[in-house]
Amino acid sequence: MSATEFGIIRRYFTRQRSRREEVLIGIGDDAAVLRVPVGHDLVVCMDTLVAGVHFPAATPPAAIGHKALAVNLSDLAAMGAEPLAATLALTLPENDPEWLEEFSRGLLTLADHYDLQLIGGDTTRGPLTVTLQAHGLVPPGQALRRQGARSGDRIYVTGTLGDAGLALCLQEAAAPWLRQRLEYPEPRIEAGMRLRKNASAAIDISDGLLADLGHLLEADCLGATLSLESLPRSDAFLSALQGLDAGKQDLHHELPLTSGDDYELCFTVPPDRCSAVARELAGLPCGCTVVGEVTRQPGIRCLRKDGSAYQPATSGYRHFG
Numbered sequence: 001m002s003a004t005e006f007g008i009i010r011r012y013f014t015r016q017r018s019r020r021e022e023v024l025i026g027i028g029d030d031a032a033v034l035r036v037p038v039g040h041d042l043v044v045c046m047d048t049l050v051a052g053v054h055f056p057a058a059t060p061p062a063a064i065g066h067k068a069l070a071v072n073l074s075d076l077a078a079m080g081a082e083p084l085a086a087t088l089a090l091t092l093p094e095n096d097p098e099w100l101e102e103f104s105r106g107l108l109t110l111a112d113h114y115d116l117q118l119i120g121g122d123t124t125r126g127p128l129t130v131t132l133q134a135h136g137l138v139p140p141g142q143a144l145r146r147q148g149a150r151s152g153d154r155i156y157v158t159g160t161l162g163d164a165g166l167a168l169c170l171q172e173a174a175a176p177w178l179r180q181r182l183e184y185p186e187p188r189i190e191a192g193m194r195l196r197k198n199a200s201a202a203i204d205i206s207d208g209l210l211a212d213l214g215h216l217l218e219a220d221c222l223g224a225t226l227s228l229e230s231l232p233r234s235d236a237f238l239s240a241l242q243g244l245d246a247g248k249q250d251l252h253h254e255l256p257l258t259s260g261d262d263y264e265l266c267f268t269v270p271p272d273r274c275s276a277v278a279r280e281l282a283g284l285p286c287g288c289t290v291v292g293e294v295t296r297q298p299g300i301r302c303l304r305k306d307g308s309a310y311q312p313a314t315s316g317y318r319h320f321g
Ligand SMILES: [Mg+2]
Pocket: 074, 075, 078, 203, 204, 206
């Protein structure tokens, strides 16, 4: 690796406000050194974004930087963790200072917002690919898991579903707010932390509600019924669909069920904890909605208002489909 490439991380990624006391050695050495505070578990996750696969090649660099960190923070949120630090592996087709300036701004703005410190990284030359490894903290034994749901638990989601999927469908015609949802997802960190004691299981929705809820249920060989009417849809989503022709009206159900990239949380709550969850999450801008119930019978059944079953055309994003 050339000196220029080696210097990229130091040059563009050290301009951060956040300085965590847990970080003893950050960017600039052979490795970072962290001190995990006494009375905490360390939560670690990693996610990769590939140009043309996880984001359109024309996505603004600041949005790529934001999203690369946001998808990792979303995984931390699903575990109930508080963000701490991250490392970055960046593969770039060329050393483009303007691109790096914007990309690092998008990434570091979000990092500062959650008081997460970038503690190191690596750059290589090749097709644009961004990998981040994020580290977070939880009180001992309190990390949320996909496992743990029980029959009768209520199924919740944060925020609204289908916005990012609709933005992808509509491309340039998407309203700015929908595009914002696709390019600048907001990880539900605060919601995840408030769910530690009351959710029985949790996952973030990266590949679509059916796919990700499916992973959660599979962990305990359970199933679910979902109420289509209950799926939270944003005003921007509803008004954009009104403008489409009748042939596209299936998107009303299809997108909230199967489109990815919303990065909301899906979690299960025992009936006697539901009021505690409502109390804990009240006041968060994203809010939360009950969308169904966990069942002993495996599989996910989507029910219309009249009780009839709805069969989605697809079941969510497949990484190796
Ligand atoms: Mg996830």
